[in-house]
Amino acid sequence: MDIFWALVALSCLSLGASLQKTNIYEGYKVYEVSTKARSADNGLFLSELAKNQTYYEVLPGFKGRTSARVMVHPEEQLNFVQLMAHRSVSYEVVNHNVGLTLSRQFEKNRMLRQSYPYNGRLGTERYYTHSEINQFIEDVAKENPRRAFIKTVGKSYEGRLLKTITITNGDSRRNKNVILVDGGFHAREWISPATVVYLINQLVYNLEENGDLLEDYDWVILPVVNPDGYEYTQISEDTRMWRKTRKPSSSECVGTDPNRNFDYHWRESGASDDPCSNTYAGSKPFSEPEALVVSDLIRTYSDRGQMYLTLHSYGPMILYPWGWIDEVPETVDDLDEVAKAGYEAILEATGTVYEYGPSTTTINYAAAGASDDYAFNEGFPISFTMELPPGGDDGFDPPASDIDRLVKESWVGISAMARRVVTKYPLA
Incomplete structure (x- = not known):
């Protein structure tokens, strides 16, 4: 290995x-x-x-x-x-001194929140809270009532609303194909929701350039899967590296890895039964309301869904099934073709080298119960985990000054993969 x-x-x-x-x-x-x-x-x-x-x-x-x-x-x-x-x-x-680094980052983020308060748009100047992101997509939908639609799809353990934004080109055609995107599975991976926000901006406010991605496709986007954990990481420098959900998992430990909680080969490999572990798979499949929400979305759109994309950090990698076993699906050539399109686009644009391939063999460890395997099994022919590039000293904390570069680079790959999907899977 x-x-x-x-x-x-x-x-x-x-x-x-x-x-x-x-x-x-x-x-x-x-x-x-x-x-x-x-x-x-x-x-x-x-x-x-x-x-x-x-x-x-x-x-x-x-x-x-x-x-x-x-x-x-x-x-x-x-x-x-x-x-x-x-x-x-x-x-x-x-x-x-990790503590000193995290303290300085926390203070920097606090100052940036004061310098760049939410004003109806989200840019790349700083990281935003879950409530700000929810308000942003609400405001996008109000500003673009024919093109963007909000739906509350569930609640987190602590009661935060999970909302999707569906983005269209406004032609009111029904039953288009679907690309389903989510971010923020793991709490400390702040660059993931930031990338989703940039993606939303590109699809809504740059229609002239990206109209081909919306002609026969709707995009359904859940910006933050794990809002409780995400908000917890923003409390102080001491909580910045939290990864899991916030539902108590035992009398002593809190949280489950939501990306080990899906009911597809649950806990068979690469997941823990220890409630204190960072890869704890939960007491049962879909024990976490956040994972259940994502599964509901996947099943809702499985008849029209052509690509499922979940954004994580850090890599940089584009991973496809299987993650629970060291094998590949029969349609591996299709998965590889689309992943390669993202790899080549990013390499040409920025020189960043992504690895791409089947999850278990690319990262050399299994991770059963993940959302990408679940989505693929439910009918999405293209299902990817995109591990965004590292930043900061531990990889999970790119400074705010790096957000603009990272999200733009990521969009290059995402849009290239989406264009390959649009071409490969035309509307029936």
Whole structure:
């Protein structure tokens, strides 16, 4: 198994428990560790570290598959350095104080909220709250009553309204094909809802350029799947790295990974039955109201749906089924063709290299109970998880100054894939 992604699979266990025990990142350091030399041995070693949830979290590295990033508790740093020296593993410190970094980011975001209050439009100047995003799509629909329509499709555990916006070209034709998009499954992945917001702006306010994407297709978009978790990450620097939902999962732990909660090979692989784990699959399929809402949308549009796209971070990758097993569907050539269109468009436009391919073999770990597998099984012929590029010191926190670049680059790939779908699956 590829060592880099083996680390990622195991590291998912660590952060949730660490946050619930301490919620303090003052003095934590992030080390970038080379996995080139003696890679198999190093991988097993770092995998063991990842199991020590109190002191370590192993993250994807920024140098492709040749490195991993390890966040280390202050009390364990001397031991970690000695272990690296003993094993002759090269490393560098990429963040000397995670707590300080998160504090500065939190203050910066607070200042940006004051400098750029919501005014009816959402740009790329800062990250926006769930309530601001909901207000934005409401305002878009009011401003464009023939082209945009809002529907409340459910509530989160804490009672936040989950709303979709359906975007059309205004010709009032019924029963068009559908592209279904969602964002914000994992709370700390702020760039995901930001990308969805940019996508909405492009489809609504740039119709001249994107009219071909709406001629025979409607776009149904749920900007934030997990609003409770998303809002929790915005409370303070201590909660910024939260990943799961906020429904209590046991007497001691909170949250479920909503992208392990779908009723398709649920908990068969790559998911945990430990309520404190970051990949906890829930007490049963669709135990989380947020996952149930997405499943309802998928089934509602399965007869017309041609592409399901869920936006996550970080990669950069375009992944398609299967994620629960190391196999590919019979229609893998169709999936690969559309994914390649996104890969090539981004590479030509910006030079960023996305990996693309079947989920399990591309990232080298399984993840059963995910929404993309579920959507594909329910009838969407094209079903993708798009892992957006990393940012910040831990990958999940691109600074606000990077939003504009990242969302524009992502739209290049999304629109290219959508154009291939529109051509490949014309309206019957």
